Amino acid sequence: MAAVTLTNVVKRFGSFEVVHGANIDIADGEFVVFVGPSGCGKSTLLRMIAGLEDISGGDIAIGGKVMNDVEAADRGIAMVFQSYALYPHMTVEQNLSFGLRMNGNPKADTDRRVKRAAEILRIDELMQRRPKQLSGGQRQRVAIGRAIVREPQVFLFDEPLSNLDAELRVQMRVEISRLHKELGVTMIYVTHDQTEAMTLADRIVVLKAGNVEQIGAPLDLYDDPANRFVAGFIGSPKMNFLSAKVVDTSNSAAIIELVNHGGARLRKPLRDAFPAIGAEIVLGVRPEHFFEAGEGDCDIPVKADVAEHLGSVSYVYANSGPEELIVEREASRQRASGDHFTVSIKAERSLLFDKAGARIR
Amino acid sequence: MRTQNATAYRFLTPYLLIFAIFWIWPIISSFIISFQATRTVPWRFAPAFNWGRLIGDPAFYNALKNTLLILVIQVPVMIALAIVMAVLLNSPLLKARGLYRFAFFAPVVVGEVAYSAVFRLMFSLDFGIVNKLLDSIGLPKVDWFSNVTPAMALIMIAVTWRWAGYNAIIILAGLQSIPEDVYEAATLDRVSRVKQFFHITLPLLKPVIVFCAVLSIIGTMQLFTEPFLITERGGPGGGTETLGLLLYRQGFRSLNFGYASAVAYTMAGLAITITLVQLWLMREPK
Numbered sequence: 001m002a003a004v005t006l007t008n009v010v011k012r013f014g015s016f017e018v019v020h021g022a023n024i025d026i027a028d029g030e031f032v033v034f035v036g037p038s039g040c041g042k043s044t045l046l047r048m049i050a051g052l053e054d055i056s057g058g059d060i061a062i063g064g065k066v067m068n069d070v071e072a073a074d075r076g077i078a079m080v081f082q083s084y085a086l087y088p089h090m091t092v093e094q095n096l097s098f099g100l101r102m103n104g105n106p107k108a109d110t111d112r113r114v115k116r117a118a119e120i121l122r123i124d125e126l127m128q129r130r131p132k133q134l135s136g137g138q139r140q141r142v143a144i145g146r147a148i149v150r151e152p153q154v155f156l157f158d159e160p161l162s163n164l165d166a167e168l169r170v171q172m173r174v175e176i177s178r179l180h181k182e183l184g185v186t187m188i189y190v191t192h193d194q195t196e197a198m199t200l201a202d203r204i205v206v207l208k209a210g211n212v213e214q215i216g217a218p219l220d221l222y223d224d225p226a227n228r229f230v231a232g233f234i235g236s237p238k239m240n241f242l243s244a245k246v247v248d249t250s251n252s253a254a255i256i257e258l259v260n261h262g263g264a265r266l267r268k269p270l271r272d273a274f275p276a277i278g279a280e281i282v283l284g285v286r287p288e289h290f291f292e293a294g295e296g297d298c299d300i301p302v303k304a305d306v307a308e309h310l311g312s313v314s315y316v317y318a319n320s321g322p323e324e325l326i327v328e329r330e331a332s333r334q335r336a337s338g339d340h341f342t343v344s345i346k347a348e349r350s351l352l353f354d355k356a357g358a359r360i361r
Numbered sequence: 362m363r364t365q366n367a368t369a370y371r372f373l374t375p376y377l378l379i380f381a382i383f384w385i386w387p388i389i390s391s392f393i394i395s396f397q398a399t400r401t402v403p404w405r406f407a408p409a410f411n412w413g414r415l416i417g418d419p420a421f422y423n424a425l426k427n428t429l430l431i432l433v434i435q436v437p438v439m440i441a442l443a444i445v446m447a448v449l450l451n452s453p454l455l456k457a458r459g460l461y462r463f464a465f466f467a468p469v470v471v472g473e474v475a476y477s478a479v480f481r482l483m484f485s486l487d488f489g490i491v492n493k494l495l496d497s498i499g500l501p502k503v504d505w506f507s508n509v510t511p512a513m514a515l516i517m518i519a520v521t522w523r524w525a526g527y528n529a530i531i532i533l534a535g536l537q538s539i540p541e542d543v544y545e546a547a548t549l550d551r552v553s554r555v556k557q558f559f560h561i562t563l564p565l566l567k568p569v570i571v572f573c574a575v576l577s578i579i580g581t582m583q584l585f586t587e588p589f590l591i592t593e594r595g596g597p598g599g600g601t602e603t604l605g606l607l608l609y610r611q612g613f614r615s616l617n618f619g620y621a622s623a624v625a626y627t628m629a630g631l632a633i634t635i636t637l638v639q640l641w642l643m644r645e646p647k
């Protein structure tokens with residue numbers, strides 16, 4: 001059981017800086033997901049926590065102890081690799097017990113730990129097989145089993161589900177969630193898939209190009225993103241971003257005009273900051289926050305371009321000019337390409353960003 | 362489908378003809394010749410003539426003993442050396458990797474006669490650099506060419522020099538196919554580098570090592586160049602004569618084709634047998 005604390009963590013490869021001073025506090029027993037687009041430094045952060053990469057600056061502490069110069073094996077962590085990294089020439093049982101056997105762990109204890117891991121992951125019947133003879137999902141279980149056997153204080157997962165097909169991914173996601181409840185230990189999980197992040201995490205760390213953009217509970221990030229990047233990254237389909245211009249500010253609100261939608265106007269109450277009149281800004285509206293005509297504060301007539309019917313919901317790609325909107329509609333199976341309809345935006349169900357992407361509240 | 366195949370075979374005919382005349386026929390022919398007395402005109406069928414002689418020929422047993430001795434000592438030493446060289450080549454600390462790779466591979470490309478001449482010079486009793494080095498560190502000079510044991514050692518050193526790098530390059534390819542994260546997983550499992558080598562690297566290299574061993578066994582069974590050129594036709598006094606040399610002596614000096622063919626078949630039979638035993642010993646469990 002251990003908390004993990006990253007203080008101003010920097011990583012450079014040569015002179016190329018890929019992590020620019022990350023500060024992340026992970027509580028004991030918490031499930032934290034690092035999410036961000038490919039190449040943003042998620043794996044690098046995780047590998048620094050694991051001790052597989054040197055730390056160029058700052059401190060990483062596990063269980064209150066600074067680990068910068070501690071050997072990977074002594075950090076009390078276990079890691080599940082994206083490619084599983086199973087020992088190809090060993091049976092599942094040997095894979096699980098290898099580390100313990102190499103360290104002279106008493107056989108009875110090794111057997112007990114291996115048996116327990118096999119039970120937790122339901123891989124008892126596979127113990128004598130080799131990795132080659134396992135399916136992707138089974139390999140994944142063995143890789144997790146090998147981590148469990150170490151009885152670590154912190155589990156690290158690097159995109160563990162990205163090599164699995166969609167159905168298996170959902171299934172394993174549930175299993176990992178269950179595992180976290182069962183073991184109650186700290187887990188740090190890296191993914192580029194925001195759905196995985198939303199479904200698994202107690203808290204999400206959103207990363208972009210080596211910077212921490214926002215840390216928060218999944219629904220907090222969804223409801224209250226700190227900037228346009230987080231707003232766009234969290235949620236599927238993506239949030240719509242509508243170009244707008246401030247035409248007036250009065251009574252702790254801004255009147256904005258949607259420049260690509262026939263000059264439709266919206267009164268957006270603000271709390272902290274008031275953009276200058278004439279400033280170009282961006283209004284963010286999630287697909288599920290377009291209401292029926294007249295229900296909101298600002299109506300926009302649009303024309304359906306393409307409609308995707310998923311059964312429970314439909315996504316209509318619609319436009320009224322150069323800006324395409326994704327509109328979620330429940331049970332609107334009859335909506336077809338070419339239809340004209342009106343969507344309505346509610347001020348409290350939309351977000352305002354300045355030109356640079358920072359949130360205006 | 363049928364006509365397609367026929368067309369294909371028509372295009373292949375020139376190659377198949379050459380293959381049949383220069384590969385298949387000699388193999389069959391020498392098998393037949395090995396059952397013939399070839400020192401009489403005309404040759405006549407006499408199964409016991411060559412094979413019977415082989416069984417009782419001290420020269421054959423001498424050559425067989427020398428060949429197997431070289432095989433048993435040189436091949437394992439060379440493979441072990443090749444593994445070490447491959448691991449060093451694969452080290453991330455190594456600078457100028459391409460240069461080393463080329464240097465290791467170069468001996469295979471060097472002409473046999475040239476390399477043998479250089480070896481003769483290097484190991485010569487009075488002028489050779491090897492004896493000079495031995496001398497300079499206070500060891501007695503060795504007469505590499507006049508005594509059987511040093512001469513055998515010289516053959517093994519020469520063969521190892523020529524082929525170790527070649528095998529190292531093959532093993533290097535095997536090393537590079539082992540994914541890095543397997544080692545990272547082992548590091549997290551607190552497995553030392555040495556244990557990683559013996560418990561992960563070596564087992565995963567096994568198929569490549571078996572391949573190299575089989576190639577080397579077949580090569581050594583046919584060993585000819587070094588005892589012919591470096592120790593001057595198996596000298597001293599047949600002390601380094603190999604089966605390949607015996608074959609040459611019988612076939613092309615005494616023109617005793619029947620006996621030479623019998624020796625050739627014995628060599629091939631031994632190579633196949635040893636290889637099969639080797640493959641059986643190193644087979645994958647289950």
Ligand SMILES: Nc1ncnc2c1ncn2[C@@H]1O[C@H](COP(=O)(O)OP(=O)(O)O)[C@@H](O)[C@H]1O
Nearest residue numbers: 013016018036037038039040041042043044045
């Ligand atoms: N060993 C390395 N040497 C140099 N650059 C690296 C190395 N590993 C990763 N990088 C760079 O660091 C950045 C972050 O990589 P990574 O952490 O793997 O991203 P992610 O896991 O988020 O996709 C990338 O730009 C990548 O090219």
Ligand SMILES: [Mg+2]
Nearest residue numbers: 042043044159
């Ligand atoms: Mg990654």
